[in-house]
Amino acid sequence: MSQDPRAAAAKPPVLAVTRIPALYMEGLVKRYEVLDRLQDTDPAAFAARAPHIQAVAASGESKLPAELVARLPALKIVSVNGVGYDGIDVAACKARGAVVTHTPEVLNDDVADLAIGLMLSAARQLPAADRYVRAGDWAAKGPMPLARKMSGARLGLVGMGRIGKAIATRALAFGMSIAYTARSAKGELPYRFFPTAEALAAEVDFLVVITPGGAGTKHMIDAAVLKALGRKGILVNVARGSVVDEPALIEALEQGVIGGAALDVFADEPHVPERLKALPQVVLVPHIGSATTRTRQAMADLALANLEAFFAGRPLPSPVPECR
Numbered sequence: 001m002s003q004d005p006r007a008a009a010a011k012p013p014v015l016a017v018t019r020i021p022a023l024y025m026e027g028l029v030k031r032y033e034v035l036d037r038l039q040d041t042d043p044a045a046f047a048a049r050a051p052h053i054q055a056v057a058a059s060g061e062s063k064l065p066a067e068l069v070a071r072l073p074a075l076k077i078v079s080v081n082g083v084g085y086d087g088i089d090v091a092a093c094k095a096r097g098a099v100v101t102h103t104p105e106v107l108n109d110d111v112a113d114l115a116i117g118l119m120l121s122a123a124r125q126l127p128a129a130d131r132y133v134r135a136g137d138w139a140a141k142g143p144m145p146l147a148r149k150m151s152g153a154r155l156g157l158v159g160m161g162r163i164g165k166a167i168a169t170r171a172l173a174f175g176m177s178i179a180y181t182a183r184s185a186k187g188e189l190p191y192r193f194f195p196t197a198e199a200l201a202a203e204v205d206f207l208v209v210i211t212p213g214g215a216g217t218k219h220m221i222d223a224a225v226l227k228a229l230g231r232k233g234i235l236v237n238v239a240r241g242s243v244v245d246e247p248a249l250i251e252a253l254e255q256g257v258i259g260g261a262a263l264d265v266f267a268d269e270p271h272v273p274e275r276l277k278a279l280p281q282v283v284l285v286p287h288i289g290s291a292t293t294r295t296r297q298a299m300a301d302l303a304l305a306n307l308e309a310f311f312a313g314r315p316l317p318s319p320v321p322e323c324r
């Protein structure tokens with residue numbers, strides 16, 4: 001399809017700082033001249049364009065370090081397609097006068113659904129059961145070993161924000177008791193608060209991690225928390241890989257310190273340690289918390305709405321809290 005070069009030239013440039021999710025990219029290329037990872041693919045062209053780049057598009061997993069921000073003197077907006085923005089140096093963006101936006105709320109249902117799915121998968125050993133049938137073990141060996149019951153069990157949420165609350169609502173339908181830890185107690189919620197993850201872990205059967213990543217939560221789930229969770233306890237991480245001390249988790253699983261784990265996020269994505277893959281009581285999925293077509297479209301729409309508002313001089317729909 002031929003494109004009018006004048007129309008293309010009129011499109012404002014947007015730097016896609018890392019690989020951008022497909023639905024966000026589709027919307028971007030319709031409206032903007034997308035400089036796709038130009039800082040990596042063509043450093044000379046990037047140096048020529050950088051002084052005029054006002055907008056950056058990013059995903060929830062993107063890294064935008066201070067060094068790259070420093071090379072973008074005209075930067076005004078970083079629109080993240082995701083609710084987590086721990087890879088973005090927000091302080092450096094703010095110092096430049098740029099606002100960071102993200103996509104809260106629209107993914108709550110999907111991430112909460114996945115958390116429940118992972119809890120069930122780990123407790124009822126669904127991936128192992130699937131493998132059991134496919135391998136012919138059912139016919140050869142008889143019934144599988146008995147699994148763990150989830151309904152009525154005790155759930156502990158590390159993080160009680162938008163997604164944490166959505167997980168709690170779903171868990172109530174399973175007759176689970178709900179307790180949580182967060183930076184502060186939420187008096188308006190009918191759930192029991194614990195001041196630390198370790199104190200919470202000691203009182204629950206399932207510990208589900210749903211905080212932001214970044215320095216404030218790094219390795220919050222450490223060997224002591226896992227020991228408190230105990231040999232029947234199940235850890236589910238749908239937050240960020242950085243929140244869990246991964247080597248300590250592997251050690252705890254190998255030694256039977258905890259009963260099992262189900263993980264959507266990892267310390268060094270997309271690389272998953274072989275020792276983790278070797279453990280049968282662990283369920284592993286490739287960071288799919290928000291990965292349904294409807295939700296990814298809603299996220300892309302909101303990320304694009306932030307860019308559109310910026311270029312039209314309107315208030316931004318969803319700046320991150322630090323930029324409000």
Ligand code: NAP
Nearest residue numbers: 084159160161162163182183184211212213216238289290
């Ligand atoms: P949110 O509404 O900001 O909630 C975050 C919760 O974490 C809050 O309850 C907060 O406590 C708590 N928290 C923050 N720092 C903490 C700390 N140092 N110690 C203890 N608790 C802390 O965020 P959300 O929308 O629920 O999203 C949470 C995170 O989920 C995102 O930031 C992202 O990293 C992750 N996520 C993952 C996927 C995926 O694909 N797996 C998808 C979407 C989101 P207070 O309430 O006391 O402030």
